[in-house]
Amino acid sequence: MNSKLEIVWTPHPDKFITWGSDICLYEVHPLKNNINTNIKLCNTNGANLISSNSNHPFIKCLDVHPKVDSDLLMAIGNLYGKVSLLSCGPSSGFDPQALTGKDLVPRHSRPCNAVLWNPVDNNVLAGCLDKYRSDHAVLLWDIIKFPPVNENNAAKLSMNTVQPAVELARPVAEYGISESAHSLGWFKSNSKQMVVGMNNKNIKLLDFRDPNKVVISNMTKAVYGVCVDPHNDKHLASYLENQTFIWDIRNFEKPIITLTHLKPVVKIEWCPTKYNLLGTLQKDSSCIILYDIQRTLVGNEEIEPSVLERSVLPGSPHNITSFSWHRSDESRFLTIALSGSIIDYTVFDRITLNWGATSSVVWTYGCKTMKYIQDNILNDISYKIKKRAKLEYGLKDEFWKNSDIADDDMLSNVWNWLYLSEQLVENNIFGDKDIVKNMYYKHPGVQSILKIDANTNKSELVTFNWADLGNPNCSGSVRIFKHEDRQRAMHLCSWDFESFTDEILEFVEHLEKDHAYTRAAAIAVFNLKVKLAIEILGKAPDHASDGHSLQIVAMALAGFCDDKNSTWKQFCSVLRTKLTDPYLKAMFSFLTADNYNYDNVLNENGMAVDDRVAFACLFLPDNKLHIYLKKLSDRLLEEGNLDGLLLTGTNADGIKLLQRYLDVTGDIQSTALLAVQAFSEEVSSHAAKHWVESYRNLLDTWQLWNERAKFDIMISSHRPNEKHSQQVYVSCNFCGKSISACIQGLNRPRGQFIRMGNAANNKLKVSSCPNCRKPLPRCAICLMHMGSKTESLNSDIENNKVLEFAHWFTWCQTCRHGGHASHMVHWFKEHSECPVTSCTCRCISIDSITSTMFTS
Amino acid sequence: MFEAQEINAEHKDLIHDVAYDFYGQRMATCSSDQYVKVWDQNAEGKWILTSSWKAHSGSVWKVTWAHPEFGQVLATCSFDRTAAVWEEVVGETPGPSERGIRHWVRKTNLVDSRTSVTDVKFGPKSQGLQLATCSAEGIVRIYEAPDVMNLTQWTLQHEVPCKLPCSCISWNPSLSKNHPQMLAVGSDDANPINGGKVFIYEYSENSRRWIKLETLNSVLDPVHDIAFAPNLGRSFHILAVATKDVRIFNITPDNSDPSGVTKLDVQTVAQFDDHGCTVWRVCWNVIGTVLASSGDDGTVRMFKMNYVNSWKSVAIMKGDGSLAPNDGSKNLSNALTSISQTARYIKLGSIITPKEREASWH
Secondary structure (H helix, E strand, O other): OOOOOEEEEOOOOOEEEEEOOOEEEEEEEEOOOOOOOOEEOOOOEEEEEEEEEOOOOOEEEEEEOOOOOOOOEEEEEEOOOOEEEEEOOOOOOOOOOOOOOOEEOOOOOOOEEEEEEOOOOOOEEEEEEOOOOOOEEEEEEEOOOOOOOOOOOHHHHHOOOOOOOOOOOOOOEEEEEOOOEEEEEEOOOOOOEEEEEEOOOEEEEEEOOOOOOEEEEEEOOOOEEEEEOOOOOOEEEEEEOOEEEEEEOOEOOOOOEEEEOOOOEEEEEEOOOOOOEEEEEEOOOOOEEEEEEEEEEEOOEEEEEEEEEEEEOOOOOOOEEEEEEOOOOOOEEEEEEOOOOEEEEEOOOOOOEEEOOOOEEEEEEOOOEEEEEEHHHHOOHHHHHHHHHHOOOOOOOOHHHHHHHHOOHHHHHHHHHHHHHHHHHHOOOOOOHHHHHHHHOOOEOHHHHOOOOOOOOOOEEEEEEOHHHOOOOOOOEEEEEEOHHHHHHHHHOOOOOOOOOOOHHHHHHHHHHOOOHHHHHHHHHHOOOHHHHHHHHHHOOOOOEOOEOHHHHHHHHHOOOOOOOOHHHHHHHHHHHHOOOHHHHHHHHHHOOOOOOOHHHHOOOOOOHHHHHHHHHHHOOHHHHHHHHHHHHHHHHHHOOHHHHHHHEOOHHHHHHHHHHHHHHOOHHHHHHHHHHHOOOOOOOHHHHHHHHHHHHHHHHOOOHHHHHHHHHHHHHHOOOOOOOOOOOOEOOOOOOEOHHHHHOOOOOEOOEEOOOOOOOOOOOOOEOOOOOOEOOEOOOOOOEOOOOOOOOOOOOHHHOOOHHHHOEEEOOOOOOEEEHHHHHHHHHHOOOOOOOOOOOOHHHHOHHHHHHHHO | OOOOEEEEOOOOOOEEEEEEOOOOOEEEEEEOOOEEEEEEEOOOOOEEEEEEEEOOOOOEEEEEEOOHHHOOEEEEEEOOOOEEEEEEEEOOOOOOOOOOOEEEEEEEEEOOOOOOEEEEEEOOHHHOOEEEEEEOOOEEEEEEOOOOOOOOOOEEEEEEEOOOOEEEEEEOOOOOOOOOOEEEEEEOOOOHHHOOOEEEEEEEOOOOEEEEEEEOOOOOOOOOEEEEOOOOOOOOEEEEEEOOOEEEEEEEEEOOOOOOOOEEEEEEEEEEOOOOOOEEEEEEOOOOOEEEEEEOOOEEEEEEEEEOOEEEEEEEEEOOOOEEOOOHHHHHHHHHHHHHHHHOOOOHHHHHHHHHHHHHHO
16 A cells, blocks of 8 residues: 555635545534534644545645636546546535546556646646666647547557556657656646656656657756746756756756755655745655745856755654645645644745834735834833923932822832932931032931941930830830931931921821821830820721721730730731731831841831831931841842932942943933933943933934933933033124124023024124124025014915014025024915025935925 | 734835934834834824835844934944945925935945944934944954044944854943943854853953953853943932843942953843743843843843842733733832831821921911
8 A cells, every 4th residue: 555645625615635645625613513524634724625536546646637627637647657647525416527537548557656737838747757678758638639540550559558448548758768757747838848857867848739859958967856936937856866956957957056955855846826936745754944045146147046045843743744734824834744734834935134223113914014013011111201201201300290190109209309308408308418418418318417437526425214114014115226327317218207206197197197097106106105006096097908997906006015025026926927018017017026126127128218218217226227228228228229319429439329220121211311410420331321321322312302402401400511512603794793692691502503683582683793884694585684583474474473593694505595583484384485586406306314204 | 901003014025123312203114125214203103104224235123322412313333334324414306395305325334344234323422423332253442533524424433243144232220430432242152062152341441442251151041132221310320131031230340450451240130031032132120220122932021120130020011012911010018118117107296296387378
């Protein structure tokens, strides 16, 4: 039996045939719930067996008639040379020419190696046969018109060794007596010519109008799988063992390309939907290798082509025995494995893509289409940056306004803190503000404020007894440390009240207003006001904090007892770990702490950084406080957490923190803005210049030019030393002296235009040169001198309002003619040439960007 | 919410490259059909084909825009062994709109390569008008237009031999004066024995030549595309490499060496084999926080940085524009919360103070 298993697409776009010992016709269906499909081809398609035929066990080769019809006509060549015509369609009834079942038999029996329908002249069928001593190897039949039986040769022809009883269907042409033919291909452009791989030693190009003459032939052993490029009749491919050759028939001696493979080739086929794409299958492999053959002309000469190789894994579970390209669907093919599993696979075209500044991603989909989407689905930081930039984020001098725009907790905190510390400096909290600014940079951080050390500048230790503070159950005490630096640091942490006094009440009230009950309670407890905390928690509405009923917490708190062995303490120590609210956790950690060890409070990461720092300032001895702050600021730096600015302040460490924040988030905007707004010029290193430059470039890319200009203005307000030079100088035509200097007193020129005749403020008008008193140039339209005020000539100018800009004097950069801006705009609405007599300059279309702006 | 728009490109063969201009409002495509097409976005956001011309006599591999301060300038490179610079000019005869028809004129043809020119890229604008090309013969060429007003004059400044066939090139886009010019070059050489396939070069002001600083020896498979992320002030450069998978490298320059030679600390921070096969292209969003890649599996995938050195897949699009199911969106929300975790509690105290004072001012 025949163990080979082949697959081929039929001309019908949804049908394919597999053949081995049986011939099976399948139809492809999309996989849907309501249609039952026998076999699954891929994720989207399945196939149903329509018919099968097992009457042709010795099948050697098969080709489907290229005409799409309701019936599919196949030619089957078998091991004994017989070529049978077989119809395998759904309607097997009507067959006007009675072709189905017809056999085309050679005179002598030997394997038929290939059959192929002519792609142009569809009635012509060619067959290739092995060698037989006195018979031809290539036979050509016309299935409609069999030539009339020649009287003289009739007897000779009717004899055949295969099926003597059957009358021979006479071939219209024959070629190659006592030769063998292995494979063949037809040309699309010339239906009379074919190429045949013959005798294991050459590929011959035959013309059947004169079968005795070979048009061209070459010497090669690669005579298998000969096929003609469907898009270029000059190119053919053939293979031998583990090499594939591409031939150009104009230069047939040598292959133009030799492709070497690791394993013997089983099948090659040109892709019918792509140019110059050859698919190859190797023995014992589960991948199809595609070769994209690139050719080009340099001058008029075709240079050596090059090949892009690409291997495609259709996902076949076993080694593929055959594949077939779909005839019309782009890059689609079927593969079949020996196990019979069939895969329907579409090779994806290589997608190229790009990402535009307008946040749109474009990619190619096939040759014909491109797809693009907006990247806002990603919710990326770039999106926020753009949104904030449009709201003039970071440009406000009152820092807290920026925090409202930021719409991000961490950034809001930073701007608010900058505002707070600025206020504290202004209010001389840290001493005289001028001295402070010199000492501590613009915004001092906690670490630089705390000048205490264990030897010379000690903090004062104060011990409170819990019992004295109104906690009758308690016997122990609590130690706190006092120093004016500590108090200042706590101000920076927004604890702007004198510790342990009733000033805290106001602070706590604000927190309650913002529903931060647990935070208020915790801060009250840290200030040793347990009763106050109980009151706060008692006032909280049910479920104010997720999951906890705060009243119940208040109840627990009411039983506060610091006796080591008390049940309260033991229970609270265990149960506090079950709390989720970080402030409640910290509160109980504090109350249950032993030996003044407050690590659980200090390392409670859910607590805001400033609360932790303020807590440390109250309860940690000097040396431990420094260690703790160092550790904390190192960690925040590592995380790129801008809360760390509280500790570092706006010094060089602050710049490091900003750099880290930028590295982590990519938020160039806040980084650049903070560097400019909060850091003095000496501190912000060249890194900051790079940030500013990058941010400006980003704004330009987004065409947020106005925002960029405002950013520039903001920068210059912080950097008064950087002056921008004037862009344009105007000098008198006659004496050559500058008239800009005179005008400058009135108006400062900016941009491309010199503003003249300011309508609002025209006390001093210059219409002649201040030096030589000669008149200034005239407007080409109204013929008034530059600097003289004009009424609008054209009352139809939109909104009929004389804009200041209309009186600006402007001119073409090329021909240097010009006049009042409004007149020029009006003129160029209808003209492309300069308004000055005999000047043919097409001022308005010279710059392609201008024309883009005008047309859009 | 999610909808892919479609543009009818109508190239006759595979499109090899698509490039946005600086503002993202113009687009250029190039194809194996040897044509280059330019598209402009109209007021409604639709892309309109404004120019199409046969640019080369072979497949056009890449197309790229110059910074707009140099005018409307494109560069292309092709299998026909040349690279070309094109400028859009206003035609002599006034068009129907009386503004003159704009069309693209070949300003120069760079013919130094003896093999296919595989990539072309304009240098950062701070260095004037520079153009880098690389070719299959393994030579990177740096051209410069000494007079930016005259694009017909280009001088070949440097030829840098790479030894392996080059497939792609990327300039480091950093605007910082502290970063010398840097180029990354990828090779599609298939033989792992030839070593790393990505090379990093830096221009040395002292010796006035390009010096190879680093070979990324971890990339042994053919490289098809390479892209530096926009630097935007980071202390390190991010390089994406399209090979059999998507790789992301952090490259930290260290200029402290007294000899003036930069040392690079190269870290592989991400490696995604999500495509499951050859990755064809990589590109960055405008601030370098999201990477998009395309692969032979016919999908476009996006990767986003959650935290420094931690990247996650966030979106998968099929080639036809439909969104493939991805757990990425889940990852995304995780990512967002993890960033702001330390600031979960608003520092209410600091908010109160200013608000209150604001009220008292009025």
